[in-house]
Amino acid sequence: MSLDAILSRIDDQLPNATERLLELLRIPSISTDPAYSEPCQHAADWLVADLQSIGINAEKRMTPGHPMVVGHVDGPGPHLLFYGHYDVQPVDPLSLWKSDPFDPKVEDTAAGKVIRGRGASDDKGQLMTFVEACRAYKDVTGALPCRITFFFEGEEESGSPSLIPFMTENAAELSADIALICDTSMVSPGVPSIASQLRGMLKDEFTLHGPRIDLHSGHYGGPGLNPLRELARIVASFHDDQGRVAVEGFYEGVHEVPDDLLRQWENSGFDEKTYLNSVGYTQPHGEQGYSTLVQQWARPTLEINGLWGGYQGAGSKTVIPAEAHCKLTCRLVGDMDPDALRHKVRAHVEARLSPDARVEWDNNLEGSKAAVMNTARPEFELARQALSDEWNRDAVLVGMGGSIPIAGFFKDILGLDSMLIGFANEDDAIHSPNEKYNIESFHKGMRSWARILDRLASS
Template sequence: MVHPATVLAEIDQQFPESLARLFDLLRFPSVGTDPAHAKDCRAAARWLVAELTGMGFKAGLRQTTGQPLVVGSYEPPGGGRLPHILFYGHYDVQPADPLELWTSPPFEPRIRKGKSGKDAIFARGACDDKGQLMTFLEASRCWLKVHGSLPFRLTVMIEGDEEGDTSHIDSFLKANARDFPVDAAFICDTEMWDPRTPAINTRLRGCIGIEVTVKGPKIDLHSGLYGGPVRNPIKVLSAVLAAMHDRRGRITIPGFYDGVKPIPAKLRRQWAGLKFPAKKFLGDVGLAIPAGEQGYSALEQMWARPTAEVNGIFGGYRGVGSKTVLPAEATAKLTFRLVEGQDPVKIRKAFKAFVKDRLPPDCKASFIEDGGDSRGIAVSEDTPWIRAAKAALKDEFGREAVLVGGGFSIPVVESFKTHLKVDSLLVGFSGADDSAHSPNEKYDVDSFRHGTRAWARIIAQFAKE
């Protein structure tokens, strides 16, 4: 391994220039889901192409069924036998609404003190994901300036649809997999464990959504005339939903746990050693009594166990005052968080059968499938990429990186696994208080600096003396 001291010194010396480049990117209102910002998305993509080209990459835009995809490739001299790394990020951001809750304009980045007292960059996309992706690009830029070449072949892929429809990049990767014969994917879109402790994410839950409507009488009915002998679809649907869990919090849909693997004992012990403050976690949102699947800690429930949740339920009269009706129908929206080994198609089919089996003969159910099928992902904790990242992160932060899970989904990780046949290294430097997707999103200046330095150390793990 080459010691990264000279690169780290370069990162620190030219850090104001790195900040300026990040500010340039943050000024693009690249809201990928809003057609009104299509030009802004394309402008942000072109800016990234120009930056990569200036660093010595062959870069350009690739068309997808959504926003343009930025693709840059770097081939070091004589690099045919070197590892081929894919770095992924996204330039699209969430809408900034409600604008009145921002202290400063969302696309005019500012540095000011955050609640912790640290200097922070406030702007939409500061942590999700422009600040994060720029840590890797700035580390690569400084490495190239100091050493003249990178110690691996590198493809940079930055999309514009991550916050919306992830089927666009999935379709692109499926159609163009042969263009990307890579050995691993690096992704910077996750968090630190705490402000001082780095984390590597090895598990992500998948997600599927479905909407169910139970229909009873052909029209809403007067509850005084029909109440009693007529079935109420809200009562029918509520009973079905209540039957999805037993008293221990276990999901009762037949076949739901097919393929679910037990949590490895070593990993379970490590998670227990994190001493996650479950009582405070609940207290912070106004709760005190633990729920969920009994026999598993809060972290295990969030990171390694599947869930079935009702996200919304409605039917009948919802206006001001009272209206004494028996509704003709009732609807619920649900999402299922899935772990490695579960089949989303089978889960959908099993849920539909579960509902239909519990309907009275004079009621019917219809279903709307909401969004794509995202599978749960688990990465081996002993890949060369994770070993390299653990060593580099310890050198930068002075603490062992912890291996964590994520209850959320990053669908592109599944796409890389399915179409490119590679695992992803998930390392991020944002904090729990960065307000991603919310007003006053921020990214601590120290996060940007240490993130850049950490990537330089990871790069150094692949460089030979």
């Protein structure tokens, strides 16, 4: 009966829970921009106060970057660690937003009510599904069902530079039986999903230098090496005509998907047409010979995230620029080593430089391996049952195309297996203008966590 009462409490308190989320979304906690350092502090303080309001011993913990929020509550049964992040991506380009990204609104859409604003889906809305489930549990029963550690980060969207040192220094405090992470999506609307694997990530950036200064394109056009043309040629060499990455040794450590897992994925409810059409595609454009789903979840990529150089102002300026710039990322799978891959990508670029061209690499290195979850743990089946009960359809184990390094860090530093359960939809426009989070995702996400907590605590 208590679970029914908790679920009813969540239903009754949905307006209040939504208002709390809107309040958190109004804080512009952009972690990558130093101009928003104070709002990041504010967001951490807000979360500390909110956790304390439901009886959790929470505090803000300072780091060389943005603070961590750590909270503890004792209880019987298993010890769970719940992770989320309160920082958000920049909002550029602001002109494409329908409304102020930090003045969130509840909107009516053809698909139902949504919360529109930066961080609504990634990750404040997801984080608060768990907090609100705990609030309802406490309101109804007077206590949480088990021992829980809350761990909220403020630098996930800017590479987590403080995370590993903090986790290493506080490993004993953060130890638990299993980590829960709510920063993922459902394979398709209404299909509850538990991540079985995540792609890793490698980031790099380089500048191609040519002439000593910008040159008059009439005086040097022809004999002069143009860094933008040089960059375009090299970038074009990254892939062949079949969409495969042409960097030598790129696919070392990549494994094919086992047939039994592939069959599970094919029956997961993924709709390729909806997935592609929702962002304006009519067909997949990746590595030929692999389905859209396998390309997204189980194949590595090399993507160009930014190219620029030369004159950017109004009108024209007839120059050969002195330099050109490129940002790239690779998504990793299987046993791919990010450090080894970085050397291969750089060697590919350097081997193709023309005389008088010079490359300068960024030294702010970021990279993480792919992660595979230990789905044999009994918690996964308990969570799957709980999700299936809430969503009235079987929950599925899925791959994830994104990279969430924290799962690997939990394993490597704390020895913790992770279970990733999220309620975002593919059309939530995370990292993009007009980000949103469905009210259904928020509401049923809270109810889902209440059911999961009840199952795990009773096991």
